[in-house]
Amino acid sequence: MESNSRREEELRLEIHGLHKEYGNNVVALDQACAVFKPGITGLVGSNGAGKSTLIKLLAQLERPSRGAITLGQQNATADPGVIRRTLGLLPQHFGVYEQLTPRQFLRYLAAVKRVENRKIEPEIDDLLARLNLTQVQDSQLKTFSGGMRQRVGIAQALLGTPDIVIFDEPTVGLDPLERVSFRKLLTDLAKSKIVILSSHIVSDIASLADQIMVLNKGHVSVFDTPERLLGAMANRVWSVPIAEQELASFERDFMVCDVDRHSLGLTLRVVADVQPTSAAKAVAPNLEDAYLCFSRADALEVH
Ligand SMILES: Nc1ncnc2c1ncn2[C@@H]1O[C@H](COP(=O)(O)OP(=O)(O)OP(=O)(O)O)[C@@H](O)[C@H]1O
Numbered sequence: 141m142e143s144n145s146r147r148e149e150e151l152r153l154e155i156h157g158l159h160k161e162y163g164n165n166v167v168a169l170d171q172a173c174a175v176f177k178p179g180i181t182g183l184v185g186s187n188g189a190g191k192s193t194l195i196k197l198l199a200q201l202e203r204p205s206r207g208a209i210t211l212g213q214q215n216a217t218a219d220p221g222v223i224r225r226t227l228g229l230l231p232q233h234f235g236v237y238e239q240l241t242p243r244q245f246l247r248y249l250a251a252v253k254r255v256e257n258r259k260i261e262p263e264i265d266d267l268l269a270r271l272n273l274t275q276v277q278d279s280q281l282k283t284f285s286g287g288m289r290q291r292v293g294i295a296q297a298l299l300g301t302p303d304i305v306i307f308d309e310p311t312v313g314l315d316p317l318e319r320v321s322f323r324k325l326l327t328d329l330a331k332s333k334i335v336i337l338s339s340h341i342v343s344d345i346a347s348l349a350d351q352i353m354v355l356n357k358g359h360v361s362v363f364d365t366p367e368r369l370l371g372a373m374a375n376r377v378w379s380v381p382i383a384e385q386e387l388a389s390f391e392r393d394f395m396v397c398d399v400d401r402h403s404l405g406l407t408l409r410v411v412a413d414v415q416p417t418s419a420a421k422a423v424a425p426n427l428e429d430a431y432l433c434f435s436r437a438d439a440l441e442v443h
Pocket residue numbers: 162163164166167168185186187188189190191192193194
């Protein structure tokens with residue numbers, strides 16, 4: 141019990157006013173504050189919102205312009221090794237040595253990560269099995285499909301049993317079956333590790349994440365549990381039947397999440413604080429609605 145709470149205290153990754161400005165006056169991350177604990181954090185935001193920048197800063201691949209990162213009591217901004225020693229990363233663009241087999245490639249990366257010699261082969265056996273790569277372990281990576289390469293990328297991130305695992309767009313290239321087994325793997329990892337997962341696809345994160353961070357133009361627009369995000373949307377999502385010619389004015393006046401065209405006209409899915417028309421019916425919100433809201437505007441707050 142005591143060792144559990146000590147581990148929890150040590151496995152507390154925190155960003156304090158983390159700020160990144162690039163030379164072209166672009167504020168990629170704007171004084172972000174957050175605490176990451178064991179479990180899955182889903183990082184979502186539109187193109188250019190700052191997801192990869194946050195990941196690069198957490199992974200110590202870039203230095204912040206201001207602010208700090210701590211792990212437990214240790215200052216990782218002063219000593220980048222604090223995180224590097226216990227980090228597994230799948231970057232957005234992951235390159236492999238084409239002529240190697242997955243086993244050779246993982247051996248090479250295990251040496252780079254300084255995994256203890258006696259642990260290397262059992263760990264690689266285990267990872268190849270978990271990522272469903274055992275059968276192709278002797279084929280050269282140049283013969284691999286996008287999804288197979290991505291699984292090799294996921295395997296290398298887990299080498300050396302890191303406590304913090306960051307996946308930048310991990311589901312890119314995975315087919316539906318591969319996605320299902322990746323989700324199982326994530327749920328397993330999240331029991332004891334900090335897992336940070338960025339994705340454009342909210343539904344990929346929705347049922348998995350313990351907390352969701354929405355980034356909007358470098359700002360942390362919201363960082364909360366899926367339940368609380370859904371709570372914030374209660375009584376604010378409407379199904380609204382309209383005629384085709386009303387669409388433009390609805391799009392101007394309301395946040396339209398979806399448009400369903402059918403023989404009688406259109407049915408919109410709309411976010412609004414009050415019933416938009418007398419024919420509008422309240423519908424149960426989903427995380428897609430919440431994401432669209434929080435990533436488009438500061439219109440809502442989570443109470
Ligand atoms: N090395 C760089 N030099 C200059 N500007 C950069 C650099 N890297 C990122 N940016 C800018 O910082 C902002 C945030 O970019 P970032 O890549 O973090 O967004 P993202 O949320 O990961 O986007 P995407 O989903 O498209 O990958 C963007 O405006 C981007 O153009």
